[in-house]
Amino acid sequence: MDEKDIEKKMQEAWNAPVTEQPQGKKEALWQEFAREAFPIKKKRRAWVYSAAALIVLSLSIAAYFTLSSTGNSNSAQAYTIIENPSAIIKKVMLPDSSVVELEPHAEIRYAENFKHNRKVTLSGEAFFSVQKDKQHPFSVACGKTTTTVLGTCFTVSSAGHNSVRVNLYEGRVQMNVKDTQSSWILSPGEQFVYKDGRVAVEAFNRFSDFDNTELSTIIAYIKTTYGYSVEIPAEYLEKKITLRLNKKENLENVVGIIAQMYELKPTIDEKVKKITLQ
Known part of the structure:
Protein backbone atom coordinates (compact mmCIF):
# COMPACT_ATOMS: atom_id res chain seq x y z
CA MET A 1 0.00 0.00 0.00
CA SER A 75 -21.57 19.16 31.01
CA ALA A 76 -20.83 20.66 27.58
CA GLN A 77 -23.95 22.85 27.47
CA ALA A 78 -24.20 25.91 29.74
CA TYR A 79 -27.59 27.24 30.83
CA THR A 80 -28.92 30.41 32.39
CA ILE A 81 -31.56 29.86 35.07
CA ILE A 82 -33.79 32.72 36.27
CA GLU A 83 -36.13 32.26 39.22
CA ASN A 84 -38.77 34.46 40.81
CA PRO A 85 -38.89 33.63 44.53
CA SER A 86 -40.79 36.86 45.30
CA ALA A 87 -44.53 37.48 45.67
CA ILE A 88 -44.71 39.92 42.72
CA ILE A 89 -44.22 39.57 38.95
CA LYS A 90 -40.59 39.64 37.81
CA LYS A 91 -39.84 41.16 34.39
CA VAL A 92 -36.95 39.56 32.48
CA MET A 93 -35.31 40.68 29.22
CA LEU A 94 -33.94 37.76 27.21
CA PRO A 95 -30.79 38.04 25.02
CA ASP A 96 -32.93 38.47 21.86
CA SER A 97 -34.90 41.34 23.50
CA SER A 98 -37.97 39.17 24.08
CA VAL A 99 -39.67 39.94 27.42
CA VAL A 100 -40.80 37.41 30.01
CA GLU A 101 -42.98 38.29 33.01
CA LEU A 102 -42.42 35.56 35.58
CA GLU A 103 -45.24 34.97 38.05
CA PRO A 104 -44.25 34.32 41.68
CA HIS A 105 -42.26 31.07 42.16
CA ALA A 106 -41.87 30.54 38.40
CA GLU A 107 -38.54 29.65 36.75
CA ILE A 108 -37.11 29.68 33.22
CA ARG A 109 -33.97 28.09 31.78
CA TYR A 110 -32.26 28.72 28.44
CA ALA A 111 -28.94 27.92 26.75
CA GLU A 112 -26.20 30.55 26.55
CA ASN A 113 -26.32 30.49 22.72
CA PHE A 114 -29.93 31.66 23.01
CA LYS A 115 -29.96 34.07 20.05
CA HIS A 116 -29.44 31.09 17.73
CA ASN A 117 -31.23 28.51 19.89
CA ARG A 118 -34.34 30.27 21.20
CA LYS A 119 -35.58 27.47 23.45
CA VAL A 120 -36.91 28.16 26.93
CA THR A 121 -37.92 25.65 29.60
CA LEU A 122 -40.59 26.94 31.99
CA SER A 123 -41.72 25.82 35.41
CA GLY A 124 -44.73 27.71 36.76
CA GLU A 125 -46.48 30.55 34.92
CA ALA A 126 -45.16 33.34 32.69
CA PHE A 127 -46.21 35.82 30.02
CA PHE A 128 -44.05 35.98 26.89
CA SER A 129 -43.74 38.89 24.45
CA VAL A 130 -41.52 37.45 21.72
CA GLN A 131 -39.36 39.39 19.27
CA LYS A 132 -39.89 38.25 15.69
CA ASP A 133 -37.07 36.27 14.08
CA LYS A 134 -38.11 34.10 11.13
CA GLN A 135 -34.74 32.39 11.07
CA HIS A 136 -34.88 31.30 14.70
CA PRO A 137 -38.31 30.14 15.99
CA PHE A 138 -38.97 30.65 19.70
CA SER A 139 -40.21 27.69 21.73
CA VAL A 140 -41.31 27.17 25.33
CA ALA A 141 -41.18 23.67 26.82
CA CYS A 142 -43.50 23.24 29.79
CA GLY A 143 -44.35 19.79 31.12
CA LYS A 144 -45.14 17.58 28.13
CA THR A 145 -46.05 20.50 25.85
CA THR A 146 -44.02 22.70 23.51
CA THR A 147 -45.24 26.09 22.27
CA THR A 148 -43.48 27.27 19.08
CA VAL A 149 -43.76 30.82 17.69
CA LEU A 150 -41.97 33.36 15.50
CA GLY A 151 -43.10 36.46 17.36
CA THR A 152 -46.23 36.96 19.47
CA CYS A 153 -47.72 37.39 22.96
CA PHE A 154 -49.00 34.50 25.07
CA THR A 155 -49.07 33.05 28.57
CA VAL A 156 -48.00 29.55 29.60
CA SER A 157 -48.87 28.10 32.98
CA SER A 158 -48.43 24.66 34.51
CA ALA A 159 -49.94 22.94 37.51
CA GLY A 160 -47.72 19.89 37.62
CA HIS A 161 -46.13 17.91 34.79
CA ASN A 162 -49.47 16.74 33.34
CA SER A 163 -51.40 20.03 33.36
CA VAL A 164 -50.50 22.96 31.08
CA ARG A 165 -52.52 25.93 29.77
CA VAL A 166 -51.52 28.32 26.96
CA ASN A 167 -53.49 31.53 26.26
CA LEU A 168 -52.74 33.36 23.00
CA TYR A 169 -53.18 37.14 22.84
CA GLU A 170 -51.48 38.06 19.55
CA GLY A 171 -50.09 36.26 16.48
CA ARG A 172 -50.19 32.48 16.13
CA VAL A 173 -48.53 29.58 17.89
CA GLN A 174 -48.11 25.88 17.22
CA MET A 175 -48.69 23.42 20.06
CA ASN A 176 -47.13 19.97 20.33
CA VAL A 177 -47.41 17.30 22.99
CA LYS A 178 -44.66 14.82 23.79
CA ASP A 179 -45.12 11.30 22.36
CA THR A 180 -47.90 12.37 19.96
CA GLN A 181 -47.85 13.09 16.23
CA SER A 182 -50.56 15.78 16.33
CA SER A 183 -50.07 19.54 16.42
CA TRP A 184 -52.48 22.40 17.04
CA ILE A 185 -52.39 25.97 15.64
CA LEU A 186 -53.87 28.63 17.92
CA SER A 187 -55.33 31.97 16.84
CA PRO A 188 -55.65 35.03 19.13
CA GLY A 189 -58.32 34.47 21.77
CA GLU A 190 -57.83 30.70 21.84
CA GLN A 191 -56.71 28.70 24.85
CA PHE A 192 -54.91 25.36 24.69
CA VAL A 193 -55.46 23.07 27.67
CA TYR A 194 -53.52 19.86 28.27
CA LYS A 195 -54.46 17.76 31.27
CA ASP A 196 -53.71 14.11 32.02
CA GLY A 197 -53.15 13.24 28.36
CA ARG A 198 -56.23 15.07 27.03
CA VAL A 199 -56.23 18.21 24.87
CA ALA A 200 -58.87 20.91 24.47
CA VAL A 201 -58.81 24.16 22.48
CA GLU A 202 -61.27 26.75 23.78
CA ALA A 203 -62.07 30.43 23.37
CA PHE A 204 -61.27 32.86 26.18
CA ASN A 205 -61.84 36.59 26.66
CA ARG A 206 -58.54 38.34 25.97
CA PHE A 207 -59.92 41.87 26.35
CA SER A 208 -60.84 44.19 29.18
CA ASP A 209 -63.73 46.40 28.02
CA PHE A 210 -64.56 49.80 29.49
CA ASP A 211 -67.81 51.30 28.19
CA ASN A 212 -68.35 54.96 29.11
CA THR A 213 -66.27 54.38 32.23
CA GLU A 214 -64.83 57.06 34.51
CA LEU A 215 -61.09 57.56 34.15
CA SER A 216 -60.65 56.88 37.88
CA THR A 217 -61.73 53.28 37.18
CA ILE A 218 -59.12 52.93 34.42
CA ILE A 219 -56.49 54.24 36.85
CA ALA A 220 -57.51 51.61 39.40
CA TYR A 221 -57.26 48.95 36.66
CA ILE A 222 -53.71 50.06 35.82
CA LYS A 223 -52.74 49.79 39.49
CA THR A 224 -54.20 46.29 39.83
CA THR A 225 -52.94 44.95 36.48
CA TYR A 226 -49.50 46.57 36.18
CA GLY A 227 -48.67 47.61 39.74
CA TYR A 228 -48.19 51.30 38.85
CA SER A 229 -49.91 54.20 40.59
CA VAL A 230 -51.19 57.06 38.40
CA GLU A 231 -51.16 60.75 39.25
CA ILE A 232 -53.44 62.94 37.13
CA PRO A 233 -55.08 66.36 37.66
CA ALA A 234 -58.29 65.93 39.68
CA GLU A 235 -60.52 67.47 36.99
CA TYR A 236 -59.88 64.44 34.75
CA LEU A 237 -60.89 61.72 37.22
CA GLU A 238 -64.60 61.88 36.46
CA LYS A 239 -64.19 62.15 32.70
CA LYS A 240 -65.63 59.13 30.92
CA ILE A 241 -63.90 56.96 28.37
CA THR A 242 -64.68 53.91 26.22
CA LEU A 243 -61.78 51.52 25.73
CA ARG A 244 -61.06 47.94 24.74
CA LEU A 245 -57.69 46.83 26.05
CA ASN A 246 -55.85 43.59 25.43
CA LYS A 247 -55.45 42.10 28.91
CA LYS A 248 -51.72 41.80 28.23
CA GLU A 249 -51.37 45.16 26.51
CA ASN A 250 -48.02 46.89 27.02
CA LEU A 251 -48.30 49.48 29.83
CA GLU A 252 -46.65 52.18 27.72
CA ASN A 253 -49.37 51.71 25.07
CA VAL A 254 -52.17 52.04 27.64
CA VAL A 255 -50.65 55.22 29.08
CA GLY A 256 -50.05 56.57 25.58
CA ILE A 257 -53.72 56.12 24.60
CA ILE A 258 -54.95 58.04 27.65
CA ALA A 259 -52.34 60.77 27.21
CA GLN A 260 -53.25 61.24 23.54
CA MET A 261 -57.00 61.37 24.22
CA TYR A 262 -56.64 64.13 26.80
CA GLU A 263 -53.56 65.85 25.35
CA LEU A 264 -51.49 65.12 28.45
CA LYS A 265 -47.78 64.43 28.76
CA PRO A 266 -46.92 61.08 30.43
CA THR A 267 -43.90 60.40 32.62
CA ILE A 268 -43.12 56.94 34.01
CA ASP A 269 -40.89 56.56 37.06
CA GLU A 270 -39.73 52.93 37.08
CA LYS A 271 -38.03 53.19 40.47
CA VAL A 272 -41.22 53.96 42.39
CA LYS A 273 -43.61 52.50 39.78
CA LYS A 274 -45.48 55.75 39.30
CA ILE A 275 -47.05 57.35 36.21
CA THR A 276 -47.61 61.09 36.06
CA LEU A 277 -49.97 62.63 33.50
CA GLN A 278 -49.97 66.41 33.25
Missing part, protein backbone atom coordinates in the same frame (compact mmCIF):
# COMPACT_ATOMS: atom_id res chain seq x y z
CA ASP A 2 1.63 3.28 -1.08
CA GLU A 3 1.45 6.64 0.66
CA LYS A 4 -1.62 7.77 -1.28
CA ASP A 5 -3.51 4.60 -0.30
CA ILE A 6 -2.50 5.06 3.33
CA GLU A 7 -3.63 8.66 3.29
CA LYS A 8 -6.94 7.61 1.74
CA LYS A 9 -7.50 4.95 4.39
CA MET A 10 -6.77 7.38 7.20
CA GLN A 11 -9.12 9.96 5.66
CA GLU A 12 -11.88 7.35 5.45
CA ALA A 13 -11.30 6.43 9.07
CA TRP A 14 -11.46 10.05 10.14
CA ASN A 15 -14.66 10.79 8.17
CA ALA A 16 -16.43 7.61 9.22
CA PRO A 17 -19.39 7.99 11.66
CA VAL A 18 -18.27 7.70 15.25
CA THR A 19 -19.98 4.64 16.68
CA GLU A 20 -19.14 2.50 19.66
CA GLN A 21 -17.82 -0.97 18.76
CA PRO A 22 -16.65 -3.91 20.90
CA GLN A 23 -13.00 -3.59 21.83
CA GLY A 24 -12.10 -6.87 20.12
CA LYS A 25 -13.59 -5.68 16.84
CA LYS A 26 -11.67 -2.41 17.07
CA GLU A 27 -8.40 -4.28 17.50
CA ALA A 28 -9.17 -6.69 14.64
CA LEU A 29 -9.98 -3.82 12.29
CA TRP A 30 -6.76 -2.09 13.24
CA GLN A 31 -4.67 -5.25 12.72
CA GLU A 32 -6.18 -5.72 9.26
CA PHE A 33 -5.41 -2.11 8.33
CA ALA A 34 -1.91 -2.31 9.82
CA ARG A 35 -1.07 -5.47 7.83
CA GLU A 36 -2.06 -3.76 4.57
CA ALA A 37 -0.50 -0.41 5.32
CA PHE A 38 2.67 -1.44 7.13
CA PRO A 39 3.84 -4.95 6.07
CA ILE A 40 7.35 -3.98 7.24
CA LYS A 41 10.00 -5.20 9.54
CA LYS A 42 9.51 -5.87 13.21
CA LYS A 43 11.55 -2.84 14.27
CA ARG A 44 8.71 -0.61 12.99
CA ARG A 45 6.08 -2.32 15.12
CA ALA A 46 6.42 0.23 17.91
CA TRP A 47 5.71 3.02 15.40
CA VAL A 48 2.72 1.11 14.08
CA TYR A 49 1.16 0.80 17.54
CA SER A 50 1.94 4.44 18.24
CA ALA A 51 0.04 5.33 15.06
CA ALA A 52 -2.80 3.08 16.21
CA ALA A 53 -2.92 4.83 19.55
CA LEU A 54 -2.91 8.20 17.78
CA ILE A 55 -5.83 7.27 15.52
CA VAL A 56 -7.85 5.80 18.41
CA LEU A 57 -7.16 8.96 20.42
CA SER A 58 -8.18 11.14 17.47
CA LEU A 59 -11.42 9.21 17.02
CA SER A 60 -12.11 9.47 20.76
CA ILE A 61 -11.64 13.25 20.58
CA ALA A 62 -13.92 13.40 17.54
CA ALA A 63 -16.53 11.38 19.42
CA TYR A 64 -16.32 13.72 22.41
CA PHE A 65 -16.89 16.85 20.35
CA THR A 66 -19.71 15.18 18.39
CA LEU A 67 -21.49 14.32 21.61
CA SER A 68 -20.94 17.82 22.95
CA SER A 69 -22.29 19.49 19.82
CA THR A 70 -25.41 17.32 19.73
CA GLY A 71 -26.21 17.89 23.37
CA ASN A 72 -25.58 14.34 24.57
CA SER A 73 -23.02 15.60 27.05
CA ASN A 74 -24.78 17.57 29.79
